[in-house]
Amino acid sequence: MSIEAAQAFSNPEAMLTATEPYPPKNAPTVASRSLLRQAVLDTWSSRLARTGLAWLALLVFFAIFAPFLANTHPLAMKVAGRWSSPLLHNLTPADVMLLIDMVVALVLVATRPLSFVQSVGLVLWFTALAIPLTYWPQLDTSGRFSGVTAPPGVNTLGSVIQGFLVFSLILAVAAAAGFAGWKLLQPIVDGAHLSSLKRVWLVARALVLVGLIIWGLVRLLLHGYHSGRLHAQWTDIVMGFDWWGIVLLPLLIRPPQRVAAGGGGAAVALVALLIFCPVRPPENFDYTHYRGLAAQGKVESVIYVPIPYSPRDRLRDQPDARLTPPGRQHWLGTDTNGSDLASELIHASRIALSIGFVATGISVVIGIIVGGFMGYYAGLLDLLGMRFMEIFEAVPRLFLLITITAFVEKRDIYLLLVVFGLTGWTGYARFLRAEFFTLRKLDYVQAAIAAGLPRRSILFKHMLPNGLTPILVSTTFGVASAILYESALSFLGLGLVDEASWGSLLNQARAAGTGFIPWIATFPGLMIFLTVFSYNLVGEAVRDALDPKLRKRD
Amino acid sequence: MPEPQPNKSPLLEIQGLNIGFETNRGLVRPVRDVSLTIFPGQTVAVVGESGCGKSVTALSILRLIPQPPGKVLGGRILLEGRDLLGLSESQMRSVRGKDIAMIFQEPMTSLNPVYTIGDQIVEAVTLHQGVGTRQAYAIAEEALREVGISDARRRLHEYPHQMSGGMRQRVMIAMALSCRPKLLIADEPTTALDVTIQAQILELLRKLQRETGMAIMLITHDLGVVAENADVVAVMYASRVVEFATVEELFDKPQHPYTEGLFKSIPRLNDTRTRLDAIPGMVPNPARFPSGCKFHPRCHRTRALAASQPGAASAPVPLNYQGGGAALPPVVEIVSEGDRAKVMGVCVSAEPALLEVQPMHWGSCHFIDGFDKAPDTQPVSAHRREVTAMVIDGGVQQPMPVVVPVSAGEVTR
Numbered sequence: 001m002s003i004e005a006a007q008a009f010s011n012p013e014a015m016l017t018a019t020e021p022y023p024p025k026n027a028p029t030v031a032s033r034s035l036l037r038q039a040v041l042d043t044w045s046s047r048l049a050r051t052g053l054a055w056l057a058l059l060v061f062f063a064i065f066a067p068f069l070a071n072t073h074p075l076a077m078k079v080a081g082r083w084s085s086p087l088l089h090n091l092t093p094a095d096v097m098l099l100i101d102m103v104v105a106l107v108l109v110a111t112r113p114l115s116f117v118q119s120v121g122l123v124l125w126f127t128a129l130a131i132p133l134t135y136w137p138q139l140d141t142s143g144r145f146s147g148v149t150a151p152p153g154v155n156t157l158g159s160v161i162q163g164f165l166v167f168s169l170i171l172a173v174a175a176a177a178g179f180a181g182w183k184l185l186q187p188i189v190d191g192a193h194l195s196s197l198k199r200v201w202l203v204a205r206a207l208v209l210v211g212l213i214i215w216g217l218v219r220l221l222l223h224g225y226h227s228g229r230l231h232a233q234w235t236d237i238v239m240g241f242d243w244w245g246i247v248l249l250p251l252l253i254r255p256p257q258r259v260a261a262g263g264g265g266a267a268v269a270l271v272a273l274l275i276f277c278p279v280r281p282p283e284n285f286d287y288t289h290y291r292g293l294a295a296q297g298k299v300e301s302v303i304y305v306p307i308p309y310s311p312r313d314r315l316r317d318q319p320d321a322r323l324t325p326p327g328r329q330h331w332l333g334t335d336t337n338g339s340d341l342a343s344e345l346i347h348a349s350r351i352a353l354s355i356g357f358v359a360t361g362i363s364v365v366i367g368i369i370v371g372g373f374m375g376y377y378a379g380l381l382d383l384l385g386m387r388f389m390e391i392f393e394a395v396p397r398l399f400l401l402i403t404i405t406a407f408v409e410k411r412d413i414y415l416l417l418v419v420f421g422l423t424g425w426t427g428y429a430r431f432l433r434a435e436f437f438t439l440r441k442l443d444y445v446q447a448a449i450a451a452g453l454p455r456r457s458i459l460f461k462h463m464l465p466n467g468l469t470p471i472l473v474s475t476t477f478g479v480a481s482a483i484l485y486e487s488a489l490s491f492l493g494l495g496l497v498d499e500a501s502w503g504s505l506l507n508q509a510r511a512a513g514t515g516f517i518p519w520i521a522t523f524p525g526l527m528i529f530l531t532v533f534s535y536n537l538v539g540e541a542v543r544d545a546l547d548p549k550l551r552k553r554d
Numbered sequence: 555m556p557e558p559q560p561n562k563s564p565l566l567e568i569q570g571l572n573i574g575f576e577t578n579r580g581l582v583r584p585v586r587d588v589s590l591t592i593f594p595g596q597t598v599a600v601v602g603e604s605g606c607g608k609s610v611t612a613l614s615i616l617r618l619i620p621q622p623p624g625k626v627l628g629g630r631i632l633l634e635g636r637d638l639l640g641l642s643e644s645q646m647r648s649v650r651g652k653d654i655a656m657i658f659q660e661p662m663t664s665l666n667p668v669y670t671i672g673d674q675i676v677e678a679v680t681l682h683q684g685v686g687t688r689q690a691y692a693i694a695e696e697a698l699r700e701v702g703i704s705d706a707r708r709r710l711h712e713y714p715h716q717m718s719g720g721m722r723q724r725v726m727i728a729m730a731l732s733c734r735p736k737l738l739i740a741d742e743p744t745t746a747l748d749v750t751i752q753a754q755i756l757e758l759l760r761k762l763q764r765e766t767g768m769a770i771m772l773i774t775h776d777l778g779v780v781a782e783n784a785d786v787v788a789v790m791y792a793s794r795v796v797e798f799a800t801v802e803e804l805f806d807k808p809q810h811p812y813t814e815g816l817f818k819s820i821p822r823l824n825d826t827r828t829r830l831d832a833i834p835g836m837v838p839n840p841a842r843f844p845s846g847c848k849f850h851p852r853c854h855r856t857r858a859l860a861a862s863q864p865g866a867a868s869a870p871v872p873l874n875y876q877g878g879g880a881a882l883p884p885v886v887e888i889v890s891e892g893d894r895a896k897v898m899g900v901c902v903s904a905e906p907a908l909l910e911v912q913p914m915h916w917g918s919c920h921f922i923d924g925f926d927k928a929p930d931t932q933p934v935s936a937h938r939r940e941v942t943a944m945v946i947d948g949g950v951q952q953p954m955p956v957v958v959p960v961s962a963g964e965v966t967r
Contacts, residue, residue, distance in 0.1 A: 379622075443663040450616050450658075451678045451729070452651030461677075465668045 037116045039472075042545030049541030052534035059531060062349040064098045067091060070307035070343035072287040078300040079293065086290070087305065094350075287313035307331070309340035311347040311500060326519050333519040335500075336511045341520065344500045345527055351413060351501045352531060355420060355486045356479035362421025364475055367428025368464065374429065375436025375467075376459055382433070389426045397423050401485060405494045413496060416489075420482050427478070428471050435467030469546045476539030480532040487528050502528050562936055563634070565769050566592040566615070566654075566737055569932075571629035573607075573614055576622055577841065583627070584610045584840045586793045589908075592737065593936040597763065597770040599784035599801070601777065601816070605837045607793040608773050612739045615771075616654060617646050633737075652682040655730035659742040661723035665714035671698075672710030675729045682733040697728040701758055720751035724758065731762055739771045744779065756783055777820055781805060786935045789813050792838050792848035795908055798916040798933040809917035811855035834893075847920065850901035851888060855921055860885045860896040870894065871902055908933060 043049050062069065073086040101123060108119045287310055293299050309330075314337045315321035321338035324330050332341040374385040400423050405411055439445055440463065448462045489495045490503025502524040509521035573585035585607045592598045600608045613619050615631055617638065631638045633653060638646065658664045666674060675694035680687060691710065698706035701724040714722055723743065730738060740759065744752035756779060763770055772783055780787055780801065787804045789797040789812065797810040808814050818831035835852040838844055844851050863885045870887045886899045900920050909928035911917040916933040919925065 443658050443660050444666045446618060447656070447658055447664045447726070448666070450618060450650055450656040451681075452647045452649065453677065453681060454647060457677065461669075462666050466666070 039542065039545045040116070043538070043541045046541040046544065048537045052537030052541075055530055055534040056538070059349045059353060062346045063353050064102050066347045066350060067095050068305055070309060070311065070340070070346045071305045072290060072308060072310040072313040074290060074302045074304050074308075076303040077290075078302070079298055081300070288317040291317055307340060307343050307346070309343045311339055311344040313340070313343075314338045315340075323514065323517060332523050335505060335520055336508050336514065336517075339500070341505070341523060344505060345502070345523060348499070348501045348505070348524075349527070351496065351499065352483050352486070352527075354413065355416060356483050356535070358417045359420030359424065359482045360475055360478045362417065363424035363478065364428050364471060366421070366425035368432055368471070370425065371429035371432030372436060372459060372464065372467075375433040376440060376463070378437070378440075385429075385433075389429060393426050398485065398488060401489055402492065402494060405489060409497075411495065411497050413499070416486065416496065420485065424478060424482065427474060431470040431474060432464075432467055435470065436463060439463045439467055473539060473543040473546060476535055476542055480535035480539070483528065483535075484532055562593055564591045564632075564934070564936075565594045565596075565634060566590075566771075567630070567632040568611070568615070569630045569632070571611065571614065571631065572627035573610055573619065573624060574627045575624050579841050582840045584793050585614065587908075588629075588790070588793075588795055589933055590788055590795070590798075591932070591934045592769045592771060594736065594769055595763070595767045596936065596938060597772055597783050597785050599772045599774060599780045599787045600790060601774060601780055601787060602790035603775060603837045605840070606790045607840075608790050609741055611790075612656070612741050612771065612773055615739060616650055616656060648682075651678055651730075651735070652733050653735055654737045654739060655733065655735035656739040656741065657723070657726045657730050657743050659745050661719050661726055661746060664726055665722055667714055670711050670713055671717075671725050671729075675710075675725075675732055678729060679732050693732060694728075697732040698725070700731070700762065701725070701728040702754075703728070719747055720754065723747060723751075723755055727755070727758065727762070731766065731768075734766060735768060737769045737771065739773070741773045742775070743772075745774070745776070752779075759783070777816060785938050788933070789816070792843060793840060794848065794918065795916075795933070796849070796918045798908065798935075800914060800935055800937040801939060803912075803915050807912075807915070809911055809915065809922045810849075810919050811853045811921075812849050815852075815854065844902075846900075846902040846905055847918075848905070849919075850897050851895075853897070853901065855919070856897040856901045857895055859921060860898050863898075 044053075067073075067087060067090075068075075071087055073090050075087045076083060076085050078084075105119075105123050108122060112119075290299075290302075294302070309315070315334070316338070318338070321334055322336060324334040326333040326341075330340050330342070332345065335341055335344065370385060370389075374382045401419060404419050404423075405416070408415060445458065445462055448458050453462070486495065486501065487503030487506065490501045491507045493504075493507060495501050495504050505520060505524040506528070509517050509524075511517075568588060568590040571585055571588045572583065575582045575584065584605075588607070588611055590598065590600070590611075600611065602608050610619065614626065615638065619626075626639055629639075633649065638649065641649065665671065672691060672694055675697060676687065676690040679685065679690040679693050683690070683693070685693065695706045695710055698709055703709050703721065703724055709717075714725075717725065723746075727743075738759075743759070744755050747755060759770065760783060762768075770783075772779070774780060784801045787797075787799060787801050788795045789804070789810065791810075791812045797804065797808070797813050799809075804813065805817075808817060812833070815831070815833040819833060821830055833852055838848060838851075847853070847856075850856055870889045884899050885896055886902055887894060887896050888902065898920070904920070906918045906920050906925065907930060908916050908918040909925060910931045910933075911922045911925055911928045914935055914937070916931075917925070917928075922928075
């Protein structure tokens with residue numbers, strides 16, 4: 001066969017124009033949507049999911065506005081001719097941060113300056129701010145500056161500044177050491193395509209990220225001990241570190257978002273500082289104070305919130321208040337301590353939501369890291385990881401939770417968040433490992449490697465978003481199960497010590513000596529049921545949206 | 555025929571490459587003793603059936619073979635004199651995409667579905683060219699325009715699922731070429747596309763090659779594509795290069811019986827045959843290669859020669875015959891897939907080397923004329939054909955017959 005004949009055979013282009021216009025004229029234009037955005041829209045289109053989301057939205061409303069819904073502190077009060085607002089004055093840092101978060105979220109939704117993913121990231125970022133801020137040392141009512149547990153003579157603000165400076169010094173030394181070390185290693189390490197500064201920056205960034213994650217976990221665990229065993233000054237130094245974390249975190253984000261997140265974060269931090277420094281809600285407030293004032297006739301006029309009882313207001317001035325059935329004064333009755341049940345349920349929705357989201361979030365992050373590395377590197381790492389996971393999974397989660405919490409005296413929400421997070425990650429790791437096994441062989445991952453992209457980009461940018469689908473689905477169910485586990489622990493008396501959660505209220509329904517109390521069993525049980533049910537509805541819709549093949553209808 | 559120009563140094567030299575895969579059935583060697591040289595601006599086609607090792611060769615240039623189970627048993631891959639096999643992983647990353655880019659067979663799955671195509675091009679551009687995001691978007695837009703995508707600015711913000719296969723392959727090419735690589739490895743770039751789009755993509759590759767002067771390693775099993783594009787052709791069969799020549803030489807005077815078989819199996823319009831010639835049998839599994847010349851169970855030449863030889867054959871020889879070279883009689887009988895055939899003994903006992911059977915034409919078959927005396931030289935050819943120039947000029951050459959492409963099935967009916 002001659003070459004001309006062969007050419008002629010496969011030369012149809014003589015009758016073609018090499019570039020036909022694209023797109024064809026009059027073609028309908030489809031707006032570009034990211035996968036996540038499409039999934040959210042699809043989820044929203046399911047009526048059951050909307051029902052579930054409505055209940056969850058109500059819970060979020062309860063959580064954010066809890067002090068404005070149920071509070072013994074009057075919203076406004078006129079005493080001796082002067083108006084004051086005890087409620088605003090007694091807002092906790094967490095209350096204020098939630099309000100700020102909500103405002104940020106509303107502004108983002110209304111103005112849409114960022115993409116959907118960026119908006120979610122920004123709200124999460126402001127929520128992250130709330131954690132260290134809730135421990136910011138506060139002035140007590142007398143105007144003296146004192147930390148929650150600071151012994152006399154310790155200047156809390158001083159130690160925070162001290163911590164800030166110490167950490168800055170450590171960071172500077174670490175950066176200098178890193179730079180010097182890199183200079184020494186430079187002949188060995190190839191830096192052909194990276195400028196030296198860029199490489200130092202990358203390493204420092206990775207170190208800071210890893211450090212912050214570890215630090216956050218240590219920080220959360222430490223908190224359980226700080227009031228008694230750890231010297232107060234240390235906890236305050238710790239707070240100084242947290243502030244560095246707030247400043248540094250935006251640097252980890254890509255440039256366009258970095259400015260927004262950094263600027264917004266700095267603004268929020270400044271506002272919070274201005275709010276919290278002069279305000280300090282006392283740990284244990286004498287709630288009978290207001291009713292006493294009213295009884296003495298000193299209150300000229302007063303505006304209460306809808307439920308005028310704080311969850312820890314045990315109505316000590318009313319001897320008959322314990323176990324009041326639902327009625328006009330107490331809508332859902334009172335519990336064995338005399339606290340208003342409705343008020344407790346509303347405030348406890350914060351615990352349920354934070355256990356659900358934060359604990360599951362910790363689990364997902366651990367699961368993604370472990371499962372991702374196992375799936376990408378396979379081989380020996382995968383083998384060891386799987387065996388470790390099997391050992392871990394051999395102990396039922398509830399027993400593991402009971403075993404850990406039973407030995408801790410001061411169980412607060414942060415301990416529970418970490419413990420729940422650390423015990424629930426295996427499922428996510430398994431999902432992501434399986435996804436990565438298939439993903440790493442796919443053409444676009446191979447193409448990304450062939451394009452010379454760095455490993456972190458291949459792992460986190462090209463593989464992770466494509467493997468997240470099953471994790472997103474199981475996260476919604478994971479949130480529901482975390483709430484159930486928390487309720488179970490609380491019911492067994494191993495939940496939070498100083499705050500009422502839905503589960504611990506349920507426990508009170510069978511408290512010794514009083515028999516079965518129907519209203520205390522019904523309402524917390526209903527809250528738990530509705531919440532778990534809603535998450536399951538949403539989870540089903542998310543699964544349908546992300547994996548149309550599993551869809552039951554159409 | 556132009557001689558190789560000694561003043562021009564090769565861009566990529568593959569020397570005696572051997573790749574092995576550890577499997578539970580032992581070591582499998584899909585690439586054995588492959589040598590290949592690519593000069594700047596040259597198009598080297600690697601032709602062969604599926605499973606002959608051409609994709610593994612291409613992947614091993616970029617070190618994309620999963621290790622383990624894969625490993626390099628020997629050989630060197632020199633890019634401008636630098637051995638790629640000896641580079642660290644981070645050094646290799648700076649070669650990938652920047653010096654050597656690759657486009658894959660399946661445009662439908664080669665783009666990440668969760669990012670817009672602009673994001674994907676920009677990521678590679680910012681990495682390899684060290685420019686800012688804004689400038690990278692301008693480069694990406696220009697790259698899309700270069701590959702003939704209209705309305706490039708809007709297209710940048712579209713997702714892969716909004717594009718057709720041909721468009722996606724254009725995007726892949728744009729992505730590969732946005733960093734101006736010296737070598738483009740195109741692994742069957744048009745196989746998954748329909749014929750009209752194939753022609754457009756190949757024309758686009760030729761145009762971009764003229765403009766940028768890059769070399770192309772074109773992996774294909776389509777001889778029509780080879781005739782259109784290649785300067786030099788390496789025919790691979792069962793893990794080895796069996797014939798290496800300039801494209802004109804190969805099409806005019808194919809030397810290896812496998813190459814002959816390939817040409818015979820192309821359908822022609824002015825043909826009255828009802829059936830196409832096909833090479834009998836299957837590409838052997840790399841785990842169980844036949845002994846001697848790997849092509850002998852399917853070879854028409856050795857069968858014809860054996861039939862013309864007097865004397866009865868010996869007892870049937872198994873496919874993986876392990877005996878020494880001299881032990882076999884001139885004609886032996888083999889059993890392959892239930893088919894008994896007489897072949898020449900030397901084909902079963904000894905594997906032929908790749909020798910320069912004619913000037914600038916390398917072949918690997920015992921029964922090429924003058925194979926015994928052919929010199930054992932490195933297969934190197936810097937040949938660039940002039941056909942390319944004639945195509946550019948249009949009208950200067952004789953007008954080509956316009957042929958409506960038809961599928962093989964329609965011809966045989």
